[in-house]
Amino acid sequence: MGTYKFKLPDIGEGIAEAEIVAWHVAVGDMVKEDQQLADMMTDKATVEMESPVAGKVVKLAGEVGDQIAIGSVLVEIETEGGAEAAAPAVEETEEQQPLADGIVEPTPAQAEEIPVTATAAAPKAEPAPAPAPEPKSAGSHAKVLASPAVRQRARDLGIDLSQVRTTSDRVRHADLDAYLLYNGGSVGGGAPARADETIKVVGLRRKIAENMQAAKRKIPHFALVEQFDVTDLEDTRAMMNRDRGDNPKLTLLPFLITAMSKAMADWPMINATYDDDANVVTRHGAVHMGVATQTDGGLMVPVIRDAQRMSVWQLAREISRLSDAARTGKASREELSGPTFTISSLGPMGGIASTPVINPPQVATIAVNKLQEIPVIVDGELEARKVMNLSLSCDHRVVDGWDAAQFLQTLKTYIENPIRLLSA
Structure with a gap:
């Protein structure tokens, strides 16, 4: 019998440690060669650790949420071999995996028994007087009549x-x-309270928490909300979908990204990043559009590269591909890094206004609120129009309120005029 010490390999350039986000084995388990042992996370890339040998797990390096240094022992496995083995290199796989929320509780030390000293019983409390009987209801002693x-x-x-x-x-x-x-609206005892649940904040959720805390602490946000009439745009979208052929079905998102890419050509301070350590603002020529995507593990932001070069059909394909990759855990590090601007949408649940949080080093982000059909006065006549609000948040260190307002007004000229939007 021998002990194989599986050491955490180098899983990325410049990475000094990785976080345990899921264990797939426990002490005492028998594992096979190439069986998955754990998921380790660096930044937003999750790497699967697989066992290079078969044997019995005798020791794990830590709990979910612990940080493990590169080169330190992650798992010890008892093998049939003789001498202690060293861990070979493990092939890197930068797939996003669903994050586990399991918590490993440490075994408490054995408590020392303490003799119980007999004490006199406390005097029994006198029963509370019974409440006075209420007057009888209509059917206390007879069948109640009711329809x-x-x-x-x-x-x-x-x-x-x-x-x-x-x-x-x-x-x-x-x-x-x-x-x-x-009875205050309550007939019975009410629904039982759900049991308390303790969840350790690890992996992607921990990264989100850290980024959002840093964003709100360092960035002086301001928000501006503008209403857009999308009646004509919705008619255009419906017409294009009827004749789409093999193209993916269009949502409003590709049209909005196209409009924003065009408006940013006039207002480049919106499509910018700010290095506050070097005190340098970079106004980007290319629009690398981050699309906030909800996954089982939390919010991820895959990036559409050079969105300004794409047609609405190309954008629709890329949005679908990247969203699927994020939700299935297959988005690469490259696909999850380097946005210059972010758009998020909750669709019908988007509310009428919001205050999205900027993801540094970006200086602006926009949220798409729900579409509504409301009565609007057009040329003195009352009409039913489809409208939606866009909520823009900006970093006030870099973007002035006037710039944000002008950007939204330019955006309005594209969104409310589909012919201009879709022209070259």
């Missing part, structure tokens, strides 16, 4: 009709209403 509709409603609400007071010979809907009001 089938009232009985069904009472069953749905969980109300015992014999407990409902009535001023007539039968219980009516008004009596049920009075009963509910008298």
